[in-house]
Amino acid sequence: MKLSLDEQLQQLRSKATELVLREDWQEYINLYSHLISLCRHHLLSGSDDVASGSLQRTLCLAHSNRAEALFRTRDLSGALHDCDSALDLDPAHVKSLLCKTRVLLDLHRYSPASDCLKLALAGQTTGTAAAEAARELLERCRKLEAQSRSGKLDISDWVLNGFSEKCPDLAEYVGPVEIRRSDNGGRGLFATKSLEAGTPLVVTRAVAIERGILPESGDVHGESARMVMWKDFVDMILKIADKCSRTLYLIYQLSTGTEQSEPQIPDAGLFKPDAADELFDRESKELDIDRILKILDVNCLTEEEFSSKIQGKQNNYYGVGLWLLPSFVNHSCAPNARRLHIGDRVVIHASRDVKAGEEITYAYFDVLSPLDNRRKMAKRWGFECGCERCKFEVASCFSQEMRDLEMAMKGGANIEGVVVRLEEGLRKWMVKRKEKGFLRASLWQAYSSVYESERLMRRCGRRIPAAAAVAESGLLDSEKHFAFYGAYHSNPTNVFIHALFVWPIFYTSLILFHFTTPLLNLPSWLGGDVLVLNLGFVFAAIFGLFYVFMDRKAGSLAAVLCILCWIGSAHLARRLGFSLAWKVC
Numbered sequence: 001m002k003l004s005l006d007e008q009l010q011q012l013r014s015k016a017t018e019l020v021l022r023e024d025w026q027e028y029i030n031l032y033s034h035l036i037s038l039c040r041h042h043l044l045s046g047s048d049d050v051a052s053g054s055l056q057r058t059l060c061l062a063h064s065n066r067a068e069a070l071f072r073t074r075d076l077s078g079a080l081h082d083c084d085s086a087l088d089l090d091p092a093h094v095k096s097l098l099c100k101t102r103v104l105l106d107l108h109r110y111s112p113a114s115d116c117l118k119l120a121l122a123g124q125t126t127g128t129a130a131a132e133a134a135r136e137l138l139e140r141c142r143k144l145e146a147q148s149r150s151g152k153l154d155i156s157d158w159v160l161n162g163f164s165e166k167c168p169d170l171a172e173y174v175g176p177v178e179i180r181r182s183d184n185g186g187r188g189l190f191a192t193k194s195l196e197a198g199t200p201l202v203v204t205r206a207v208a209i210e211r212g213i214l215p216e217s218g219d220v221h222g223e224s225a226r227m228v229m230w231k232d233f234v235d236m237i238l239k240i241a242d243k244c245s246r247t248l249y250l251i252y253q254l255s256t257g258t259e260q261s262e263p264q265i266p267d268a269g270l271f272k273p274d275a276a277d278e279l280f281d282r283e284s285k286e287l288d289i290d291r292i293l294k295i296l297d298v299n300c301l302t303e304e305e306f307s308s309k310i311q312g313k314q315n316n317y318y319g320v321g322l323w324l325l326p327s328f329v330n331h332s333c334a335p336n337a338r339r340l341h342i343g344d345r346v347v348i349h350a351s352r353d354v355k356a357g358e359e360i361t362y363a364y365f366d367v368l369s370p371l372d373n374r375r376k377m378a379k380r381w382g383f384e385c386g387c388e389r390c391k392f393e394v395a396s397c398f399s400q401e402m403r404d405l406e407m408a409m410k411g412g413a414n415i416e417g418v419v420v421r422l423e424e425g426l427r428k429w430m431v432k433r434k435e436k437g438f439l440r441a442s443l444w445q446a447y448s449s450v451y452e453s454e455r456l457m458r459r460c461g462r463r464i465p466a467a468a469a470v471a472e473s474g475l476l477d478s479e480k481h482f483a484f485y486g487a488y489h490s491n492p493t494n495v496f497i498h499a500l501f502v503w504p505i506f507y508t509s510l511i512l513f514h515f516t517t518p519l520l521n522l523p524s525w526l527g528g529d530v531l532v533l534n535l536g537f538v539f540a541a542i543f544g545l546f547y548v549f550m551d552r553k554a555g556s557l558a559a560v561l562c563i564l565c566w567i568g569s570a571h572l573a574r575r576l577g578f579s580l581a582w583k584v585c
């Protein structure tokens with residue numbers, strides 16, 4: 001017996017209820033796809049206006065229900081498309097508006113999510129539980145939108161509560177960075193403006209992440225457990241890339257490790273959630289499993305040990321994930337940024353002041369270790385490190401002495417002797433402050449053993465600097481402490497050389513200028529007058545003092561002030577009617 005349309009729809013709806021209870025989302029989606037085509041077919045052929053009105057409502061609800069199911073299976077673009085189809089039929093359909101808000105939030109499009117939610121709220125009676133929930137969601141949208149603009153995050157509550165609460169809600173953020181060609185041949189992430197230590201650079205969610213507790217180290221099952229986790233992780237990535245062409249396109253921008261000499265430089269803006277969809281249609285959407293495997297090999301990150309520790313996870317905890325824009329950050333053994341894992345998000349922030357145009361780098365592995373160890377770790381990552389610190393340590397004329405000290409440190413005996421010998425070496429080799437930091441970081445294990453033991457500290461006496469001073473000169477230091485004059489000032493020999501040669505040359509030139517300017521007949525606005533030149537001399541001396549004792553910024557500011565005062569005082573002298581007070585010629 002042939003069923004009427006109403007009966008068919010009724011049957012499909014009760015089947016759908018069963019599937020919801022079983023949480024069989026795939027079957028639920030298939031069922032609603034069938035229901036949608038049934039409705040569309042009757043709408044096209046039908047003529048009865050009343051029936052067609054009710055059929056449109058059914059179709060709208062069907063799209064809305066399928067959107068919910070697609071959202072649950074993480075097919076966000078499919079869900080968004082269904083929400084839009086439902087809203088085309090009924091622009092005020094509250095269920096579809098709420099679903100669309102959630103999808104947009106998951107796509108990190110905070111502003112359209114707020115707009116959508118405002119429409120949903122307009123159609124709801126105030127005071128109801130649903131309206132209250134929508135209002136809370138709107139508050140969340142607003143918070144995330146503000147955060148995605150400024151990048152400023154507040155995780156203090158979470159930290160103060162011992163990381164026990166739910167991870168804080170963090171918005172996607174791409175700060176003042178761009179992708180450019182790096183000195184190591186590939187691409188890298190660069191600062192587009194000067195940044196202070198602590199500035200957030202990128203906050204982004206993982207494409208996928210796999211976490212687990214591995215068996216105790218030494219257990220034969222450890223490696224196979226890791227392999228199983230890796231396989232699950234790869235499957236997850238392939239599934240997501242297959243579903244979302246945008247994600248696949250972005251994954252294809254990452255390095256396979258086999259690029260030609262002229263790598264493609266993608267725009268960092270592509271990695272922003274609001275990048276226009278048209279930008280993603282340029283490349284093949286075919287899933288190339290070999291290529292993706294190579295990309296995962298080069299770009300996957302394990303969750304940083306530090307993050308897992310502070311989050312109270314177990315020692316053999318293991319987490320691996322893929323984060324898109326952070327994949328362009330190269331390694332350096334003297335990094336200027338750090339990454340912190342919060343939930344499935346990674347936060348990259350400047351760990352010291354960064355100059356505009358400087359490459360952003362973080363450490364892929366523990367850099368508080370000797371050159372040879374670091375080289376081995378880089379080899380495991382598949383590259384030879386070409387960072388400034390490695391280049392310095394390889395090229396230095398005292399590399400053999402450093403190697404001997406490393407061997408002595410690894411031997412473990414007379415650990416304080418290693419530290420004292422390095423401190424003596426640093427004085428003898430006359431290395432700059434920044435490079436002292438590099439070398440101390442290489443023997444950090446010896447330094448930390450000494451600083452942790454009162455007995456060893458007593459034995460070393462004043463032959464080694466205080467722990468705080470060493471940490472200050474190390475890799476955690478801020479760029480301004482590395483500034484040339486800061487480094488100069490920290491070294492008594494350099495200050496002595498400076499006092500003996502550089503400053504006398506500066507003062508002699510000023511004195512010569514002082515005696516010869518009256519002969520040159522300088523224009524009055526330059527103060528071609530000895531009295532005023534004397535003032536210039538005093539100001540220049542102040543500028544010099546600033547330059548040496550403060551930092552470069554203060555020195556430059558003092559220089560500008562000196563010149564202004566010089567010219568200003570020339571005018572003042574003329575206005576007050578001073579004539580040449582003391583002319584030599």
Ligand SMILES: C[S@@+](CC[C@H](N)C(=O)[O-])C[C@H]1O[C@@H](n2cnc3c(N)ncnc32)[C@H](O)[C@@H]1O
Pocket residue numbers: 182184186187188254255257263298299326327328329330331332381382383384385386387
């Ligand atoms: C996650 S990717 C970094 C971005 C990559 N440079 C690109 O062009 O997309 C990691 C790869 O970058 C290269 N790399 C990263 N840091 C490096 C360094 N300090 N020295 C040399 N190569 C480095 C290595 O080839 C490494 O396998």
